[in-house]
Amino acid sequence: xxxxxxxxxxxxxxxxxxxxxxxxxxxxxxxxxxxxxxxxxxxxxxxxxxxxxxxxxxxxxxxxxxxxxxxxxxxxxxxxxxxxxxxxxxxxxxxxxxxxxxxxxxxxxxxxxxxxxxxxxxxxxxxxxxxxxxxxxxxxxxxxxxxxxxxxxxx
Amino acid sequence: xxxxxxxxxxxxxxxxxxxxxxxxxxxxxxxxxxxxxxxxxxxxxxxxxxxxxxxxxxxxxxxxxxxxxxxxxxxxxxxxxxxxxxxxxxxxxxxxxxxxxxxxxxxxxxxxxxxxxxxxxxxxxxxxxxxxxxxxxxxxxxxxxxxxxxxxxxxxxxxxxxxxxxxxxxxxxxxxxxxxxxxxxxxxxxxxxxxxxxxxxxxxxxxxxxxxxxxxxxxxxxxxxxxxxxxxxxxxxxxxxxxxxxxxxxxxxxxxxxxxxxxxxxxxxxxxxxxxxxxxxxxxxxxxxxxxxxxxxxxxxxxxxxxxxxxxxxxxxxxxxxxxxxxxxxxxxxxxxxxxxxx
Ligand SMILES: Cc1cc2nc3c(=O)[nH]c(=O)nc-3n(C[C@H](O)[C@H](O)[C@H](O)COP(=O)(O)OP(=O)(O)OC[C@H]3O[C@@H](n4cnc5c(N)ncnc54)[C@H](O)[C@@H]3O)c2cc1C
Ligand code: SF4
Numbered sequence: 001x002x003x004x005x006x007x008x009x010x011x012x013x014x015x016x017x018x019x020x021x022x023x024x025x026x027x028x029x030x031x032x033x034x035x036x037x038x039x040x041x042x043x044x045x046x047x048x049x050x051x052x053x054x055x056x057x058x059x060x061x062x063x064x065x066x067x068x069x070x071x072x073x074x075x076x077x078x079x080x081x082x083x084x085x086x087x088x089x090x091x092x093x094x095x096x097x098x099x100x101x102x103x104x105x106x107x108x109x110x111x112x113x114x115x116x117x118x119x120x121x122x123x124x125x126x127x128x129x130x131x132x133x134x135x136x137x138x139x140x141x142x143x144x145x146x147x148x149x150x151x152x153x154x155x
Numbered sequence: 156x157x158x159x160x161x162x163x164x165x166x167x168x169x170x171x172x173x174x175x176x177x178x179x180x181x182x183x184x185x186x187x188x189x190x191x192x193x194x195x196x197x198x199x200x201x202x203x204x205x206x207x208x209x210x211x212x213x214x215x216x217x218x219x220x221x222x223x224x225x226x227x228x229x230x231x232x233x234x235x236x237x238x239x240x241x242x243x244x245x246x247x248x249x250x251x252x253x254x255x256x257x258x259x260x261x262x263x264x265x266x267x268x269x270x271x272x273x274x275x276x277x278x279x280x281x282x283x284x285x286x287x288x289x290x291x292x293x294x295x296x297x298x299x300x301x302x303x304x305x306x307x308x309x310x311x312x313x314x315x316x317x318x319x320x321x322x323x324x325x326x327x328x329x330x331x332x333x334x335x336x337x338x339x340x341x342x343x344x345x346x347x348x349x350x351x352x353x354x355x356x357x358x359x360x361x362x363x364x365x366x367x368x369x370x371x372x373x374x375x376x377x378x379x380x381x382x383x384x385x386x387x388x389x390x391x392x393x394x395x396x397x398x399x400x401x402x403x404x405x406x407x408x409x410x411x412x413x414x415x416x417x418x419x420x421x422x423x424x425x426x427x428x429x430x431x432x433x434x435x436x437x438x439x440x441x442x443x444x445x446x447x448x449x450x451x452x453x454x455x456x457x458x459x460x461x462x463x464x465x466x467x468x469x470x471x472x473x474x475x476x477x478x479x480x481x482x483x484x485x486x487x488x489x490x491x492x493x494x495x496x497x498x
Pocket of ligand 1: 042043044185186187188189190191192193194195210245249271272277280281282283284285286287288289290331333372376377378379402403404405
């Protein structure tokens with residue numbers, strides 16, 4: 001066990017982990033942040049997507065030590081207090097989640113996109129979410145939700 | 156759940172420290188950059204190094220700039236002096252490469268190839284260095300240990316048969332990285348740092364026809380940078396065949412680059428095909444067909460047919476090899492039409 005220090009959703013956190021832990025394992029089993037999902041666990045599906053220094057990355061194939069000293073944001077950190085993020089709200093209003101397993105990762109990819117590009121085209125939304133697989137929705141309602149959130153954020 | 160095998164994680168800050176760590180731990184150590192190839196491979200127990208040497212703290216391996224000639228410029232202005240080159244640190248991410256104005260301007264095929272690797276999160280993580288040094292891939296290799304055990308393993312890892320050739324004693328796993336074909340088409344030069352100093356190697360000479368280990372990089376060498384000559388009048392394009400255009404590895408990849416004379420005729424032209432065998436293949440005979448022409452439709456047809464005749468993919472990826480071969484002229488045509496100016 002070694003102590004890893006992370007900055008997650010604005011909080012300084014530390015915990016003991018084996019040296020070969022991934023960022024995802026540390027979030028879920030070290031810090032109790034189980035929002036990020038362990039799907040394929042090898043970089044294919046996008047369910048483990050979190051935002052590191054403003055960019056969407058896959059936490060299941062990130063050695064935890066690479067996240068030290070960087071700003072980690074997970075699905076748990078998207079809302080401000082009791083106020084949901086507009087993307088979360090629009091996912092609800094548009095029926096963009098079904099089983100919900102892919103949702104935390106898709107929310108993170110969407111927020112990373114909107115932070116960088118507040119007025120994305122539908123094509124840009126599709127491209128930004130290309131690394132997040134969803135087997136339920138057929139994606140259209142997800143794109144609708146991100147579009148609606150973008151419209152709301154830019155007014 | 157796929158667990159990583161145990162390892163110690165080293166975070167050097169200079170190239171020398173990184174090389175020294177690799178040399179000290181020898182076979183038991185591997186470099187890691189974005190980890191997007193190595194982490195899944197370790198989860199599959201294809202590699203179980205006791206020491207990982209992270210390159211991500213080595214700032215000297217970052218940055219994209221145009222150097223040389225008689226001035227240094229950061230923008231992709233068209234008036235670069237002769238003798239200039241684009242220098243790309245090996246740690247630059249594929250996302251940054253794909254978006255960088257100087258890369259898009261001077262080496263469009265490289266920017267296109269980087270932008271077509273995997274999906275967005277993987278391009279945010281994966282580096283050009285890791286892409287060039289990517290392990291080869293095969294249907295019978297990129298699987299969990301359980302899966303491979305059930306099959307009886309193979310030559311490349313833990314076994315003594317090849318399930319692709321059945322009889323052969325040689326691994327024919329496919330070179331599956333996107334950027335190398337484009338780098339070779341652009342005459343890129345790779346810089347490798349090792350215990351006895353640095354050496355330069357043409358990207359075209361970096362790969363060998365051995366699916367088990369398909370590069371000339373020694374275990375304790377690190378790829379530190381890629382340099383691409385800036386040649387006035389050079390245009391390039393990249394095309395990639397894959398199952399899902401959202402995230403998949405190439406089933407066939409093709410880069411073309413041509414130098415155009417002032418009168419818009421071709422001075423020289425190169426085509427590089429990859430993802431079929433263990434190394435990217437520089438196509439032969441293209442200049443004889445296209446030099447002096449303006450890539451008229453019949454010239455494009457001739458080049459495409461010449462490309463098809465040189466490519467014979469094997470069943471190393473579980474997608475029909477005949478189809479992959481049949482797509483060679485199709486993709487060559489598309490890339491060449493982009494060069495000729497009509498997309
Ligand atoms: C789902 C999925 C899809 C993918 N699709 C594609 C695709 O379409 N096209 C494609 O090309 N790749 C693809 N990849 C592979 C990978 O994401 C990229 O090739 C990426 O560029 C690898 O870079 P990296 O920095 O993550 O490499 P790492 O995983 O860090 O390293 C890869 C290998 O290179 C070595 N290495 C890394 N950097 C250096 C260096 N500077 N010097 C010496 N050795 C080094 C490592 O030891 C390791 O053996 C995919 C991966 C996944 C998981
Ligand atoms: S080509 Fe043959 S030896 Fe090489 S990885 Fe595939 S099955 Fe194994």
